[in-house]
Amino acid sequence: MTAATPAPRPGRSDARPALHAEVTVTRGSHRVEAAFDALPGHPLAVIGPNGAGKSTLLAAIAGLVPIDAGRVRIGSRDVDRLPPERRRIGVLFQDYVLFPHLTVRDNVAFAARMRGSRHAARSAAEPWLARYGLAELAERLPGELSGGQSQRVALARALAAEPEVLLLDEPMSALDVELRHEMRAELAAHVREFGGATVVVTHSRADAATLADHVLVLESGRVTQRGTLDELAAAPATPYVRRMLARPDDAD
Amino acid sequence: MLRSRVAAVVLAAAGLAGLTACAGGSGGSGTSAEPSGSADPTVVAVESGTITVFAAASLAEAFEELADRFEERHPEVDVVLNLGGSAALAQQIVAGAPADVFAAAAEPPMARVVDAALADGAAVFATNTLELVVPAGNPAGITGLADLARDELRIALCDESVPCGAAAASLLDAEGVDAAPDTLESDVKAVLTKVALGEVDAGLVYVTDVRAAGDAVEGVEVPAAASVVNRYPIADLVDAPHPAAAAAFRDFVTGREGRDVLERFGFGAP
Amino acid sequence: MALLAGVGLAVLVLPLVALVVRAPWGELGALLARESVLEALVLSLGTAIVATGACLVLGVPLAVLLARAASWPAPGRRLLRAAVTVPLVLPPVVGGIALLLLLGRRGVLGGALADLFGITVPFTTGAVVLAQVFVALPFLVFAVEGALRSADRRTELAAATLGASRWQVFRHVTLPLVAPGVAAGAVLCFTRALGEFGATITFAGSLPGVTRTLPIASYLAMQTDPDEAIALALLLLAVSVGVLLLLRDRWLPGVRG
Numbered sequence: 050m051t052a053a054t055p056a057p058r059p060g061r062s063d064a065r066p067a068l069h070a071e072v073t074v075t076r077g078s079h080r081v082e083a084a085f086d087a088l089p090g091h092p093l094a095v096i097g098p099n100g101a102g103k104s105t106l107l108a109a110i111a112g113l114v115p116i117d118a119g120r121v122r123i124g125s126r127d128v129d130r131l132p133p134e135r136r137r138i139g140v141l142f143q144d145y146v147l148f149p150h151l152t153v154r155d156n157v158a159f160a161a162r163m164r165g166s167r168h169a170a171r172s173a174a175e176p177w178l179a180r181y182g183l184a185e186l187a188e189r190l191p192g193e194l195s196g197g198q199s200q201r202v203a204l205a206r207a208l209a210a211e212p213e214v215l216l217l218d219e220p221m222s223a224l225d226v227e228l229r230h231e232m233r234a235e236l237a238a239h240v241r242e243f244g245g246a247t248v249v250v251t252h253s254r255a256d257a258a259t260l261a262d263h264v265l266v267l268e269s270g271r272v273t274q275r276g277t278l279d280e281l282a283a284a285p286a287t288p289y290v291r292r293m294l295a296r297p298d299d300a301d
Numbered sequence: 302m303l304r305s306r307v308a309a310v311v312l313a314a315a316g317l318a319g320l321t322a323c324a325g326g327s328g329g330s331g332t333s334a335e336p337s338g339s340a341d342p343t344v345v346a347v348e349s350g351t352i353t354v355f356a357a358a359s360l361a362e363a364f365e366e367l368a369d370r371f372e373e374r375h376p377e378v379d380v381v382l383n384l385g386g387s388a389a390l391a392q393q394i395v396a397g398a399p400a401d402v403f404a405a406a407a408e409p410p411m412a413r414v415v416d417a418a419l420a421d422g423a424a425v426f427a428t429n430t431l432e433l434v435v436p437a438g439n440p441a442g443i444t445g446l447a448d449l450a451r452d453e454l455r456i457a458l459c460d461e462s463v464p465c466g467a468a469a470a471s472l473l474d475a476e477g478v479d480a481a482p483d484t485l486e487s488d489v490k491a492v493l494t495k496v497a498l499g500e501v502d503a504g505l506v507y508v509t510d511v512r513a514a515g516d517a518v519e520g521v522e523v524p525a526a527a528s529v530v531n532r533y534p535i536a537d538l539v540d541a542p543h544p545a546a547a548a549a550f551r552d553f554v555t556g557r558e559g560r561d562v563l564e565r566f567g568f569g570a571p
Numbered sequence: 572m573a574l575l576a577g578v579g580l581a582v583l584v585l586p587l588v589a590l591v592v593r594a595p596w597g598e599l600g601a602l603l604a605r606e607s608v609l610e611a612l613v614l615s616l617g618t619a620i621v622a623t624g625a626c627l628v629l630g631v632p633l634a635v636l637l638a639r640a641a642s643w644p645a646p647g648r649r650l651l652r653a654a655v656t657v658p659l660v661l662p663p664v665v666g667g668i669a670l671l672l673l674l675g676r677r678g679v680l681g682g683a684l685a686d687l688f689g690i691t692v693p694f695t696t697g698a699v700v701l702a703q704v705f706v707a708l709p710f711l712v713f714a715v716e717g718a719l720r721s722a723d724r725r726t727e728l729a730a731a732t733l734g735a736s737r738w739q740v741f742r743h744v745t746l747p748l749v750a751p752g753v754a755a756g757a758v759l760c761f762t763r764a765l766g767e768f769g770a771t772i773t774f775a776g777s778l779p780g781v782t783r784t785l786p787i788a789s790y791l792a793m794q795t796d797p798d799e800a801i802a803l804a805l806l807l808l809a810v811s812v813g814v815l816l817l818l819r820d821r822w823l824p825g826v827r828g
Contacts, residue, residue: 149726159743
């Protein structure tokens with residue numbers, strides 16, 4: 050890890066910290082309570098019906114909404130009192146939320162730009178652009194990108210910040226159904242490469258199966274089951290879990 | 302946001318409606334009085350309706366009383382006054398404003414109206430002279446015209462493009478005073494207001510304005526001002542919507558009763 | 572419908588056409604070269620530029636406050652919005668009177684300023700700028716606030732997760748996103764300041780070279796020298812339209828991408 054070559058560093062999962070979260074969050078009249086660990090190299094899927102509080106849980110971990118009680122810990126670092134910019138938690142937002150006024154290059158360079166000059170940030174972005182197949186698109190604005198391209202830019206932007214934890218919020222929902230299958234496999238490869246603690250929020254069994262090792266089921270703000278998909282299939286704890294497992298892929 | 306905007310608009314509209322109502326009220330005032338002295342030669346048959354009198358700002362108080370008295374004699378006529386700087390009024394008349402009578406504070410604005418063939422000559426009906434005006438108590442200790450040259454004082458004069466400003470310029474010129482004004486206003490009442498508010502230490506206005514302004518201001522007499530006399534001409538206009546009533550109003554102002562009223566407000570005889 | 576639209580357009584355009592048609596084109600050069608005209612032009616441009624600068628410095632933070640106030644309890648939020656809206660709907664003369672009563676020598680604040688520091692505001696070029704800021708500031712605030720509201724707040728959150736501090740979020744994300752609104756607001760602000768008449772003549776007075784701006788000079792000239800008044804009016808029209816065109820070309824395509 051030398052400062053001069055901030056290239057992507059895949060495959061260091063053993064050295065990366067785990068995420069431990071036990072939080073209570075209130076949003077409006079909804080209350081979400083959940084506790085879990087996400088280990089590096091073993092992505093966790095949080096699955097549940099719409100309105101279960103999955104995205105709220107994610108936002109609370111990232112520091113974007115305040116928690117009522119509990120703790121968020123990364124390795125030995127307590128981060129629940131830190132502002133989002135100091136948590137080192139990367140987020141892939143549901144519809145990516147790219148900076149519309151910045152080029153692909155400057156979107157990817159954003160985190161480095163916050164720490165240094167524009168010039169240094171742009172050079173730091175180069176390897177990320179190359180790795181995610183974005184070199185050709187570097188000068189485009191987000192408005193000129195397809196959904197799949199936008200997802201790649203958003204992921205490169207988040208990972209270029211070198212986070213210790215990666216949170217993905219419904220990563221496939223903004224894509225056309227035909228694209229999902231292909232992009233899901235690509236995303237899964239990138240997530241494996243990242244190697245750090247990862248949580249993916251989804252309501253799709255296919256996402257959970259492709260992107261994650263373990264599953265945590267969240268219904269009405271409460272954890273109703275946890276385990277691998279196979280374990281869930283063997284003994285579904287709730288009607289929702291049974292329905293979710295019976296549904297064909299990509300049926301929303 | 303929309304709601305507060307709408308509320309504001311409604312408020313403004315209500316204000317306008319209030320103003321209109323007031324104007325209507327004052328226009329109609331006095332009409333209920335019995336016509337008195339029907340033997341008076343100034344009472345002639347005129348068409349009923351509303352006549353519009355464009356009058357110099359310095360005539361405001363005198364003309365309000367004259368309008369009331371005229372309406373007493375002619376209950377069928379309402380008089381509406383449009384007061385302003387003489388030059389501006391002349392400009393409006395030349396531009397086609399529907400006026401019946403024009404009374405100016407000096408001869409040049411009237412000349413513009415006559416030159417445009419909108420009046421067949423005019424009669425001088427009053428004169429006026431300038432006086433220094435200071436806020437009540439004279440905080441700056443103004444004693445004479447020479448004080449207008451003091452840079453540290455706040456001075457308001459009329460702009461030279463309007464009669465009070467032209468008169469002030471010739472008075473200051475004649476007295477060799479190099480005035481240092483801080484603002485040149487577009488009519489005499491604007492000068493008076495700034496003095497009354499205490500925002501300026503002194504101004505040059507007409508004797509009649511000082512008298513009409515009441516307790517908020519004091520006059521400081523200027524002996525030399527007697528040499529600069531403003532002559533006030535009046536004319537009924539060629540295109541007057543109500544020519545007979547317009548002529549009657551003109552005659553009323555230049556007649557005995559008009560003279561008396563003007564004199565009481567401090568105007569000199571022509 | 573089409574007829575009414577046509578009439579509406581005519582109401583907007585015909586007076587300006589008349590102004591251009593009746594302009595004394597032959598003597599325009601000589602009229603515009605008059606010292607009184609140049610003096611008023613320089614004063615107007617200078618004060619309007621300073622006023623626009625002041626509006627930017629004060630108005631952008633005020634717009635941010637107003638946009639954030641969306642989550643405040645109703646009384647405070649409404650009061651704040653009303654305070655910014657009132658000058659927008661107020662006749663400028665009323666603004667001038669209010670400024671005089673605040674900052675005049677016998678004003679609520681002006682008396683203390685004069686006693687303590689020997690500063691008197693009315694009848695100075697500063698008073699012209701103040702009157703312009705009073706009437707023009709709401710235009711900037713609302714333009715920027717509108718842009719802030721339509722900007723996606725989640726981009727700010729995304730920036731925070733990428734390590735941006737609050738100031739960096741504002742500087743690198745919020746501000747660029749609302750730049751078109753700021754530019755549009757500044758243009759509105761400048762043209763409004765340039766055209767300011769009522770508050771200026773009431774609060775600042777009218778002295779050539781010091782407080783007599785183009786609109787006041789044009790108004791006074793109309794009484795004695797209509798040709799000069801038309802020339803001045805034409806000048807105001809040209810400057811306003813020129814600024815509009817210039818800033819459109821320079822700003823809007825650039826920030827729209």
